[in-house]
Amino acid sequence: MCSVALMGMIFEDDSSGAWNEMFEAPGKPRPIYERLFAEIDRFDPAELLQRSDQLSHTFLDRGVTFAHSGEERPFPLDLMPRLLGAIEWDLLERGISQRVRALEAFLGDVYGAGQVFEDGVIPKSVVTTSSHFCRAAHSIEPPNGVRITVAGIDLVRDEIGKFRILEDNVRIPSGVSYVIENRRAMTQTFSALFSNHRVHPVDSYPARLLAALRLAAPYGIGDPVVVVLSPGVYNAAYFEHVLLARMMGIELVEGRDLVCRSNHVFMRMTNGERPVHVIYRRVDDDWLDPLQFRPDSVIGVAGLVNAARAGNVALANALGNGVADDKLVYTYVPDFIRFYLGEEPLIENVETFRLEDPDVLGEVLQSLDAYVLKPVDGSGGKGIVIGPQADEQTLTSVRDAIIMSPRNWIAQRPVALSTHPTLVDEQVSPRHVDLRPFAVSGGQGVWVLPGGLTRVALGAGELVVNSSRGGGSKDTWVLNDQLVAPRGPATDVGQPPRNAGVIPRQNDEYTDQEAEQ
Amino acid sequence: MSEQGMLSRLAESLYWIGRYVERADDTARTVDSYVHRMVEDPFNDEDATCRSLLSILGMPYEKDEPITRADMLQVIVYDVENPNSIAGAFSGAYENARRSRDFISSEMWIALNKTRNRLPQMESTARLLGPSSYLEYVRERTALLAGLTDATLSHDDGWNFLVLGRTIERIDMTARLLRGRVLSAEHAPDWLAFLRANGAMESFMRSTNELHDANSVATFLILDRLFPRSVLFSLNLADSCLFEIQPSGQRIASADMARQSLARARGRLDFMDSSQLLAQLPELLEMLEDTCLLVNDAITTKFFRHEDAVLWSSEGAL
Numbered sequence: 001m002c003s004v005a006l007m008g009m010i011f012e013d014d015s016s017g018a019w020n021e022m023f024e025a026p027g028k029p030r031p032i033y034e035r036l037f038a039e040i041d042r043f044d045p046a047e048l049l050q051r052s053d054q055l056s057h058t059f060l061d062r063g064v065t066f067a068h069s070g071e072e073r074p075f076p077l078d079l080m081p082r083l084l085g086a087i088e089w090d091l092l093e094r095g096i097s098q099r100v101r102a103l104e105a106f107l108g109d110v111y112g113a114g115q116v117f118e119d120g121v122i123p124k125s126v127v128t129t130s131s132h133f134c135r136a137a138h139s140i141e142p143p144n145g146v147r148i149t150v151a152g153i154d155l156v157r158d159e160i161g162k163f164r165i166l167e168d169n170v171r172i173p174s175g176v177s178y179v180i181e182n183r184r185a186m187t188q189t190f191s192a193l194f195s196n197h198r199v200h201p202v203d204s205y206p207a208r209l210l211a212a213l214r215l216a217a218p219y220g221i222g223d224p225v226v227v228v229l230s231p232g233v234y235n236a237a238y239f240e241h242v243l244l245a246r247m248m249g250i251e252l253v254e255g256r257d258l259v260c261r262s263n264h265v266f267m268r269m270t271n272g273e274r275p276v277h278v279i280y281r282r283v284d285d286d287w288l289d290p291l292q293f294r295p296d297s298v299i300g301v302a303g304l305v306n307a308a309r310a311g312n313v314a315l316a317n318a319l320g321n322g323v324a325d326d327k328l329v330y331t332y333v334p335d336f337i338r339f340y341l342g343e344e345p346l347i348e349n350v351e352t353f354r355l356e357d358p359d360v361l362g363e364v365l366q367s368l369d370a371y372v373l374k375p376v377d378g379s380g381g382k383g384i385v386i387g388p389q390a391d392e393q394t395l396t397s398v399r400d401a402i403i404m405s406p407r408n409w410i411a412q413r414p415v416a417l418s419t420h421p422t423l424v425d426e427q428v429s430p431r432h433v434d435l436r437p438f439a440v441s442g443g444q445g446v447w448v449l450p451g452g453l454t455r456v457a458l459g460a461g462e463l464v465v466n467s468s469r470g471g472g473s474k475d476t477w478v479l480n481d482q483l484v485a486p487r488g489p490a491t492d493v494g495q496p497p498r499n500a501g502v503i504p505r506q507n508d509e510y511t512d513q514e515a516e517q
Numbered sequence: 518m519s520e521q522g523m524l525s526r527l528a529e530s531l532y533w534i535g536r537y538v539e540r541a542d543d544t545a546r547t548v549d550s551y552v553h554r555m556v557e558d559p560f561n562d563e564d565a566t567c568r569s570l571l572s573i574l575g576m577p578y579e580k581d582e583p584i585t586r587a588d589m590l591q592v593i594v595y596d597v598e599n600p601n602s603i604a605g606a607f608s609g610a611y612e613n614a615r616r617s618r619d620f621i622s623s624e625m626w627i628a629l630n631k632t633r634n635r636l637p638q639m640e641s642t643a644r645l646l647g648p649s650s651y652l653e654y655v656r657e658r659t660a661l662l663a664g665l666t667d668a669t670l671s672h673d674d675g676w677n678f679l680v681l682g683r684t685i686e687r688i689d690m691t692a693r694l695l696r697g698r699v700l701s702a703e704h705a706p707d708w709l710a711f712l713r714a715n716g717a718m719e720s721f722m723r724s725t726n727e728l729h730d731a732n733s734v735a736t737f738l739i740l741d742r743l744f745p746r747s748v749l750f751s752l753n754l755a756d757s758c759l760f761e762i763q764p765s766g767q768r769i770a771s772a773d774m775a776r777q778s779l780a781r782a783r784g785r786l787d788f789m790d791s792s793q794l795l796a797q798l799p800e801l802l803e804m805l806e807d808t809c810l811l812v813n814d815a816i817t818t819k820f821f822r823h824e825d826a827v828l829w830s831s832e833g834a835l
Contacts, residue, residue, distance in 0.1 A: 061627055061630060061631045062626075063630045233612075233615050242618040246620075257525070257526050267524060268524065269524060270523050270525055270528045270820040271763070274522070
């Protein structure tokens with residue numbers, strides 16, 4: 001146990017062996033954090049708390065919330081940013097792009113030729129038994145060939161500081177709105193910090209997304225109508241749907257706003273119906289079309305899937321992408337990268353065991369408490385059992401579940417997620433963090449938003465960071481340079497601007513005289 | 518300008534933001550004037566006054582036991598569950614704003630969200646110190662919202678729907694208040710207090726040299742063409758909103774149900790002999806309330822709920 005003083009507060013480092021993002025040794029910040037550390041260290045703790053308070057108020061007033069267990073609450077933003085250096089980010093960017101390209105190829109293959117099965121890269125049964133495999137997606141060919149318009153790839157940093165892929169989200173990854181809002185709040189609260197760092201901006205995301213969505217338009221539609229389809233105000237991520245629609249300047253629709261007629265989709269307007277060509281849908285496959293999937297869905301649109309199959313409307317992301325999120329399929333992704341791209345994976349997976357192999361299963365069952373056990377189709381951290389932290393009863397029930405259906409579980413080596421100093425209960429303490437970068441693709445290469453969402457588990461020692469589990473987040477800065485170069489003139493204007501004219505004022509000699517008396 | 522149209526659901530939300538915010542404002546003004554009356558008039562019958570107010574606001578109190586001022590305030594001001602109360606109206610406006618958050622300006626959204634977050638705190642203060650600070654806060658916030666609506670939203674269909682809602686609500690509320698004054702005068706604020714509640718005192722005084730009697734006040738509030746809270750002004754505004762939303766040809770009058778109802782009411786008021794106003798007032802007010810209902814239904818059917826019945830046919834064959 002070692003401790004360092006930061007802002008006059010004692011910063012307790014735990015001895016869990018986790019990588020500390022900010023410090024390489026007690027009291028010694030890593031090179032990229034030096035400036036930040038020096039800045040923050042100068043703050044008066046009381047002032048810092050005040051700013052933190054101000055930050056959460058801003059969020060509440062702006063309605064930046066996440067619905068957690070049925071309650072709207074602000075998504076807590078920690079005021080200490082997480083920093084990523086240029087070199088490190090370069091690797092992450094290439095690694096994520098590589099991964100998305102491989103997953104894209106895999107999905108195209110699964111719902112097309114099936115080469116990957118024939119060549120024995122992955123058994124066909126693994127794919128067809130995935131609960132997210134979608135037969136209806138067969139033969140729906142996206143016009144621009146893109147099934148993964150938006151991906152969120154979850155990364156963790158292990159004990160030796162190496163980033164690893166924890167899971168892929170290529171269905172409807174959420175969280176990018178918090179990246180945008182966090183940055184906005186941070187620049188307002190801490191403008192001084194930004195002037196000492198060169199931070200990659202994040203506000204081009206909506207424009208990038210819109211461009212990608214427009215590229216997904218059906219053939220022959222020159223000026224497509226693009227909409228965001230949301231399940232409605234009760235959805236946990238409703239705030240994000242609103243933000244994206246607003247920033248892209250397109251309509252936010254709900255299922256009841258849309259209607260399908262002879263395989264075309266229209267939205268109901270005050271003056272009749274208007275055709276819709278591209279739907280950025282934030283509704284799960286299961287609820288999307290009551291005629292194809294759950295007949296009890298009231299948030300979907302009857303006939304949508306056939307309209308997509310007829311090529312009259314494009315869905316982003318595509319149907320059936322969930323098969324790539326399956327955590328058993330995840331174990332095969334490095335092989336996909338080699339198979340489709342002929343490259344070696346730039347970022348490795350977390351060491352994972354497939355439980356369908358009886359030998360592996362036996363080994364894992366013998367020492368369950370040494371593994372992290374995950375249901376293959378879970379999202380939002382649901383159902384995860386962290387062996388070393390679990391009690392006897394939990395382990396017994398997960399053991400039964402695994403024996404019942406080994407296909408539906410994977411075992412992973414527990415990774416002590418890296419920690420980052422975080423303001424909790426008026427104290428700066430280390431908390432575990434992960435990183436979810438977002439990638440956007442319209443068929444002309446994969447663009448990765450610099451940084452991404454750093455999620456932080458607010459409970460001490462807690463390893464599950466999902467916002468749906470009450471986690472918080474940090475602004476994530478990708479620094480342009482390892483060291484800050486001196487700045488040139490702010491803008492490159494040819495000549496100094498002409499002084500503006502004097503602002504006219506009311507002729508008020510009388511009052512002036514009065515004031516002088 | 519209306520080539521484009523807008524999402525029906527969105528249009529409905531905006532219309533109701535307009536209505537609810539106006540409702541909060543008008544209710545605050547009314548309650549304020551009634552509370553004043555109760556405080557200042559030594560012969561005031563608290564129970565009867567409260568009943569009268571509840572009745573004109575469409576929430577008649579049916580129970581036999583007497584109702585106190587505190588009970589009345591609970592129902593009309595603080596009860597979030599009641600969409601006719603001030604807190605309830607704000608909550609209704611907030612819910613609609615959530616649904617149209619991608620459309621309204623972020624400043625409007627923040628103003629509304631902040632108000633809603635702040636109301637519970639204002640309520641606890643008001644319970645200690647009396648309702649006037651609460652009512653003042655409501656008037657300020659609704660004015661802020663109205664200002665932001667006009668200054669930060671393009672004056673397109675969405676804005677027109679919002680203003681339409683605001684206007685219809687204003688006509689309805691003014692009619693109700695006048696009815697209270699006419700039907701149970703002994704419990705209602707006097708005519709001048711009534712003007713003050715409408716923020717109309719100075720405008721009224723400047724508008725006329727006549728005797729400040731009941732008839733002249735009613736004339737001002739109903740027939741004045743320049744005062745923005747008068748009924749005729751609002752009728753004209755509502756009609757121009759509808760025209761903007763769906764321009765009709767120049768030559769043949771509109772077949773639009775809503776515009777026809779408005780035109781009938783306007784025709785009646787336009788050529789009215791103002792000296793006869795007071796005598797015809799009860800019947801006139803009833804007509805105005807009916808007009809509001811009719812217009813509301815016509816707009817709803819025409820713009821918000823024009824879904825056609827589900828047709829069962831084979832799903833688009835390929």
